[in-house]
Amino acid sequence: DQQVKQNSPSLSVQEGRISILNCDYTNSMFDYFLWYKKYPAEGPTFLISISSIKDKNEDGRFTVFLNKSAKHLSLHIVPSQPGDSAVYFCAASGGNTPLVFGKGTRLSVIA
Amino acid sequence: KAGVTQTPRYLIKTRGQQVTLSCSPISGHRSVSWYQQTPGQGLQFLFEYFSETQRNKGNFPGRFSGRQFSNSRSEMNVSTLELGDSALYLCASSLGHLNDYGYTFGSGTRLTVV
Numbered sequence: 001d002q003q004v005k006q007n008s009p010s011l012s013v014q015e016g017r018i019s020i021l022n023c024d025y026t027n028s029m030f031d032y033f034l035w036y037k038k039y040p041a042e043g044p045t046f047l048i049s050i051s052s053i054k055d056k057n058e059d060g061r062f063t064v065f066l067n068k069s070a071k072h073l074s075l076h077i078v079p080s081q082p083g084d085s086a087v088y089f090c091a092a093s094g095g096n097t098p099l100v101f102g103k104g105t106r107l108s109v110i111a
Numbered sequence: 112k113a114g115v116t117q118t119p120r121y122l123i124k125t126r127g128q129q130v131t132l133s134c135s136p137i138s139g140h141r142s143v144s145w146y147q148q149t150p151g152q153g154l155q156f157l158f159e160y161f162s163e164t165q166r167n168k169g170n171f172p173g174r175f176s177g178r179q180f181s182n183s184r185s186e187m188n189v190s191t192l193e194l195g196d197s198a199l200y201l202c203a204s205s206l207g208h209l210n211d212y213g214y215t216f217g218s219g220t221r222l223t224v225v
Contacts, residue, residue: 006153034213043115043201043216044154089153091213098144098167099214103153 003027004092006102015111019077023090023102026071030092034099035064035075038087047088048075080109113138115204115217123223129190132220136183136204142166143185144214145177148199157200160185161207189222197224 036044156169160179203214
């Protein structure tokens with residue numbers, strides 16, 4: 001049973017445009033959500049997080065939106081840059097549970 | 112400050128052997144978690160240790176085990192290796208269970224079972 005789902009395995013976006021990565025979750029106990037970025041041969045690096053008491057968190061070009069009623073979150077990258085090309089993982093946690101990750105979305109930003 | 116260090120970076124083993132992977136967390140971090148990443152499966156949780164105690168365990172067979180030492184360094188062991196154990200094994204550390212910065216991951220150990 002996959003508790004965190006990233007239904008798009010890949011996404012291609014033109015440089016300068018907006019990238020929108022989506023994530024759905026099923027466990028209503030999750031109250032903390034994170035996005036990680038991963039380059040080949042490296043570990044995931046933390047990008048941005050949001051707790052369930054908020055519906056939006058912004059950090060520079062990155063914004064995460066949370067829709068609790070729909071159990072959906074999204075990561076917006078504006079403007080997209082070629083260096084943003086990587087695999088993006090959505091992760092969720094609730095209480096003392098470990099982070100549960102989605103399968104990732106490979107973003108390609110085309111110059 | 113130094114990040115999370117995992118050794119070795121690459122490993123090739125044959126079926127039936129056993130392997131031990133090592134993880135040194137960021138100084139001051141007391142929580143260490145292990146994840147397995149395989150193509151198409153994302154990151155699957157293995158176990159989490161905090162102050163030498165296993166706090167959580169994922170849905171993996173008993174061939175997968177781990178421990179944490181008093182200096183917070185952690186090791187994981189896989190016995191009787193199978194071809195399907197080939198994966199990138201990632202270690203992550205944090206100050207407690209989860210802080211505002213989530214986990215900090217190491218670069219991983221790429222295990223190939225032949």
